[in-house]
Amino acid sequence: MSPEPTPILQADGLVKRFGGFYALGGLTFHVAPGEILGLVGPNGSGKTTAINVISGLYAPDGGRVTFEGRSIGGLASHRLVHLGINRTFQVPKPFLSLTVRQNIEVALAYGRSASAPPSIESLLQEYRLAEVADRPAQDLNNVQQKTLDLVRALATGPRLLLLDELAAGLNPTELDWIASRIRSLAQAGMAIIVVEHLMGFIEQITDRVIVMNAGKEIFEGTLAVAVKVPEVIEVFLGGEHAA
Numbered sequence: 001m002s003p004e005p006t007p008i009l010q011a012d013g014l015v016k017r018f019g020g021f022y023a024l025g026g027l028t029f030h031v032a033p034g035e036i037l038g039l040v041g042p043n044g045s046g047k048t049t050a051i052n053v054i055s056g057l058y059a060p061d062g063g064r065v066t067f068e069g070r071s072i073g074g075l076a077s078h079r080l081v082h083l084g085i086n087r088t089f090q091v092p093k094p095f096l097s098l099t100v101r102q103n104i105e106v107a108l109a110y111g112r113s114a115s116a117p118p119s120i121e122s123l124l125q126e127y128r129l130a131e132v133a134d135r136p137a138q139d140l141n142n143v144q145q146k147t148l149d150l151v152r153a154l155a156t157g158p159r160l161l162l163l164d165e166l167a168a169g170l171n172p173t174e175l176d177w178i179a180s181r182i183r184s185l186a187q188a189g190m191a192i193i194v195v196e197h198l199m200g201f202i203e204q205i206t207d208r209v210i211v212m213n214a215g216k217e218i219f220e221g222t223l224a225v226a227v228k229v230p231e232v233i234e235v236f237l238g239g240e241h242a243a
């Protein structure tokens with residue numbers, strides 16, 4: 001058996017409070033280069049908060065995050081982008097009046113990551129945005145807006161990519177296509193964390209999942225095993241959702 005790869009990101013005991021409420025109550029997980037890790041769990045379990053803390057949108061109130069061996073907890077988003085971490089948002093946030101090409105140019109200029117960023121033309125072609133390259137972002141449909149959000153993140157040359165509900169609202173053909181793109185990024189060595197509610201999509205692309213409940217991990221392993229664990233079944237189907 002080959003040894004476990006060294007994690008690129010390690011989160012230990014992450015805490016995030018909003019007033020007296022613990023959105024993250026001591027979350028621990030890691031992800032390695034080339035790995036696709038799924039963060040799953042019921043609504044409000046802290047998945048997006050975890051992404052927000054790792055991407056620098058929120059400073060953690062406790063715990064430790066290291067990226068490539070360096071402590072990064074509390075660093076601002078732009079510094080993390082320059083170190084090699086970038087993300088997409090549940091609701092894409094392009095510059096609506098700028099064209100698709102200009103949006104990517106801004107991201108390229110903002111990036112300055114140590115990794116060599118891809119060219120605009122290759123991104124436009126590979127992510128099916130060439131036809132709308134000179135249209136303002138506000139003209140794009142849902143899948144194009146989501147794709148542009150992904151491309152803007154990729155233009156900064158991340159080695160760790162955080163995807164927050166990228167698949168929401170995509171049809172089955174679009175899902176297959178975006179899944180193949182995400183897999184090829186991982187095959188090229190990128191570490192990817194995916195927050196998603198669509199279990200079929202999670203099953204299709206992830207190597208491993210962390211199941212979260214109330215700000216903590218309750219399971220780590222493959223989704224195929226997770227769905228047989230009573231505590232996991234209980235948090236997805238129990239409580240207020242029980243028949």
Ligand SMILES: Nc1ncnc2c1ncn2[C@@H]1O[C@H](COP(=O)(O)OP(=O)(O)OP(=O)(O)O)[C@@H](O)[C@H]1O
Nearest residue numbers: 018022023041042043044045046047048049050197
């Ligand atoms: N800025 C904030 N201020 C106050 N509470 C917040 C804030 N952000 C998140 N929360 C709360 O923290 C908890 C976790 O929210 P989070 O968005 O991380 O959950 P989630 O697992 O991503 O949920 P969903 O699947 O619905 O997106 C929720 O109870 C939410 O209301």
